[in-house]
Amino acid sequence: SGLETLASIMRMNVGIHVIMMTAYATVADAVSAIKKGAFDYLVKPIKQDQVEYVLERAFRLISLEKENLELKRQIQNNFSFGEIIGHSSAMRTILEKIAKVAVLDSTVLIIGESGTGKELMAKEVHKRSSRRDGPFIAINCAALPEELLTGALFGFERGAFTGAMKTTAGCFEEAEGGTLFLDEMGDMSPKLQSSMLRVLQEKEFSRVGSYKVKKADFRLITATNKNLEEEVKAGRFREDLYYRLNVVPIHLPPLRQRNEDIPLLVNHFIGKVKRRIKSEVETCDSQTMRILTKHYWKGNCRELENVIENILVVKQKGSISHEDLPDYIKEAKITSGENAENIPTIKPYNIEKTDFEKKYILQAYEMCEGNVSKIAELTGIQRSNLYLKLKKYGVI
Numbered sequence: 562s563g564l565e566t567l568a569s570i571m572r573m574n575v576g577i578h579v580i581m582m583t584a585y586a587t588v589a590d591a592v593s594a595i596k597k598g599a600f601d602y603l604v605k606p607i608k609q610d611q612v613e614y615v616l617e618r619a620f621r622l623i624s625l626e627k628e629n630l631e632l633k634r635q636i637q638n639n640f641s642f643g644e645i646i647g648h649s650s651a652m653r654t655i656l657e658k659i660a661k662v663a664v665l666d667s668t669v670l671i672i673g674e675s676g677t678g679k680e681l682m683a684k685e686v687h688k689r690s691s692r693r694d695g696p697f698i699a700i701n702c703a704a705l706p707e708e709l710l711t712g713a714l715f716g717f718e719r720g721a722f723t724g725a726m727k728t729t730a731g732c733f734e735e736a737e738g739g740t741l742f743l744d745e746m747g748d749m750s751p752k753l754q755s756s757m758l759r760v761l762q763e764k765e766f767s768r769v770g771s772y773k774v775k776k777a778d779f780r781l782i783t784a785t786n787k788n789l790e791e792e793v794k795a796g797r798f799r800e801d802l803y804y805r806l807n808v809v810p811i812h813l814p815p816l817r818q819r820n821e822d823i824p825l826l827v828n829h830f831i832g833k834v835k836r837r838i839k840s841e842v843e844t845c846d847s848q849t850m851r852i853l854t855k856h857y858w859k860g861n862c863r864e865l866e867n868v869i870e871n872i873l874v875v876k877q878k879g880s881i882s883h884e885d886l887p888d889y890i891k892e893a894k895i896t897s898g899e900n901a902e903n904i905p906t907i908k909p910y911n912i913e914k915t916d917f918e919k920k921y922i923l924q925a926y927e928m929c930e931g932n933v934s935k936i937a938e939l940t941g942i943q944r945s946n947l948y949l950k951l952k953k954y955g956v957i
Contacts, residue, residue, distance in 0.1 A: 677815060715769050716733070789807070820854050852883065922956065
């Protein structure tokens, strides 16, 4: 039957738009056809203008679907890089550098404050490298004392030291064919720095308690929140090791220096957290977004994500408002030298909200070059509401 044929077509390619025609139509058949994926259902005898109208609608839908796919691709390219979110000039420069560096096998040194996403960057380099099918092994050099860190990196033979109950492979072996990420490299002890230098120079190592030499086959990415040049001058970090690590340096700016990325990050974290805890919160209101954008964020992206998660654990629906923010953020909303006379709270809330919304809509309109579909996708505003707002502010 026609319905069975439709079902077969849908199984072959859900991207095909099927228009069904019949001389023996029933309401039940029409409903069934639409449910099975038919674009439309025409009853014979069919007039030419009916066919033209349905085809026009179908072509319009196909065009819109292509536009949406292209939009998603552009948003992916322009506002995110895997899990890395940002469209500020600083982040664009970094992402361009990562794209170039990833295909090489060079050692990378990522410098940035705690919470800026150094491990996230390292993972993205790995995912885009020729070693992406190999393991990504990460270890924090500040989390373990020297002896334990040595064993964790080099591995050890049974009986090599007290507590070594069985032979264990270290990170150098586990990372074979992949990427080894050493976080907080600046906290490594001088003795271990010397051992690390030999591994990088000779491309080989031995487990603790063994003389058997093993080949080191991994890409090294290190990260630090310290200024290693200053550490070298102070005699706390080996200069020769520093030059081995600093082949391709990537400096991650603190969140307060790229606050134009904060609205994107807020919405990203809301989406990420709500999927995990089943919250129905969609976004935050304009006043709250402005406060979050102005906040100093000592803990950077990690702190912002924690704040969003703490709010969503308590708040199950609606939008995040000023009242939902932690007290320390409410009290610290005058930051970065902002003077009291510049605080926008001198205006009534509804006026301030309107001003922010207008600026937000205009910025999105310019960014998307007037493409309403792109604006709706970027902002998360429904098209019907978006048209009203564009008219309200005299954009269209």
